[in-house]
Amino acid sequence: MPRRLLMVLATFSLLLSACSHAPSPWLLTDVRGHLPDLRFHLINDLDQPVTGASYRGKAVLLYFGYTHCPDVCPTTLAHLTVVLQNLGPLAQHVRVLFVSVDPKRDTPALLHAYTSAFGPHIIGLTGTPDAIARVAKRYRVAYSYGKPDAAGNYVVNHSAAIFIFDQQGRARLLATEHDSVAQLTHDLHLLLTEPNA
Amino acid sequence: MNSPRHLLARALLAAGLLAAPLLANAAPPAASAHALMHDMPGMAPAPDAHALPAARVAVTDAWVRWLPAGLPMGGYFSLRNLGKRPLQLTGATSPSYQMVMLHESISRGGMERMVHVAQVSIASGQSVHFAPGGYHLMLMHAASTVQPGTRVRIDLQFKGHAPYPVEFTVQPAATH
Secondary structure (H helix, E strand, O other): HHHHHHHHHHHHHHHHHHOOOOOOOOOOEEOOOOOOOOOOEEEEOOOOOEEEHHHHEEEEEEEEEOOOOOOOHHHHHHHHHHHHHHHHHHHHHEEEEEEOOOOOOOOOOHHHHHHOOOOOEEEEEEEHHHHHHHHHHHHOOOOOOEEOOOOOOOOOEEEOOOOEOOOOOEEEEEEEEOHHHHHHHHHHHHHHHOOOO | OOOOOHHHHHHHOOOOOOOOOOOOOOOOHHHHHHHHHHOOOOOOOOOEOOOOHHHHHHEEEEEOOOOOOOOEEEEEEEEHHHHHHHOOEEEEEOOOOEEEEEEEEEEEEOOEEEEEEEEEEEEOEEEEEEEEOOOEEEEEOOOOOOOOEEEEEEEEEEEOOEEEEEEEEEEEOOOO
C-alpha cells in the first residue's frame, strides 16, 4: 500500500512539474539561444555582396537548396510564398533567403530568374564553395553531390530545414517541410508582432 | 522526460542537422539510386506493344510546375489501374521536353534526396500518386513554348504497351 501511494505521489509530482512551465506560444521548434545569429558573406541574385546584417529589420527564413531541383525546393518555396501571402502587409518585413548549395550551376542571374518566379520577397544567395560551406556549417546543414550522369547532370542531397530569424538576426525557430502553412503563418505572425520587434 | 534541450535535439535530428555529416562534399548516398537507373526513358516500345485501352487506366490531376531559364520541372498526376492485371510504368517521353525521367524524392533524417526510379508497379484496382515530395516526373530541357497556362503532352510508357498520351497543364512556379 505505501508503495502504491508513493507511485501516486510520484505521478502527481511529474504532472506538477510538467505544468510548471508556461505552454510555448510557438508551433514550430523554438531554438532561441541554441543556434547562432544570422551571419554570412554571400552574393545576392543581383550579383551584390551581402551579409547577415544586410537583412536586419527583416525576419529571415533561411533555406538551403538548388535550382536544378524540380520537386522539393520549388514545393518548399511555393509553400513559403503562400505563408507570405497569408501575412498580408506584414510580409514586407520578411525575406526568404534561398542559399544555393550548388554554386557551380547557380549563378546570380539564374537564381534571380528562379526566385522571381515565386515572389519579390524571395532572394537567391550564392557565393564561393567555401563561403557557402561556412554558412551551412554554422547552421549544421549537410549537403552532398550525386555522381554526374553522361550529360553532366547531378543531384544535390540537402537538408530541408528552414531557419527562422527575428528582425534582430537572432535564430528563433526551426521548421521542416512537414510543418504546415498554417503553423508557419501563425509563428511568423507572432514573431513580427512581438512587443520588441 | 522532454526537457527543452531534449526536444531541441530531437527536432535537430528530425531536420537532419545532427545525424548528417557536417562536411560538404561528403560521399553521396546516391550509389543505390544510380544502380536503379537502367531503364532508359524515351526508348521506343517493343514491336509487339499494343495500345493501352483507356478503360484500363485513369490519369487525373496531371500538372507541371513551371520553372524558368530551362531548369528541370516536376510533373505530377494520379494514376489508377482500372484493369485486371498489374501495370508497370517504366518511363515517359514528351514532344515538349528533351528528356523525362521517373524520380522520387526521399526524405530521411531531414535530408532530401532525389533518386531515379526504374519502374513503378500498380496492382489491379490500385492507384499511385505522383505528388510534390514523392514520385515525380523530372522534365528536362523544355521547349520555349512551355509556359504557365499552356498544356503539354507527356506519353507515359507502360511495359508491353504503346505510349499512353496524357495532357498536363503547366502551372506557375508558386502553385501550392
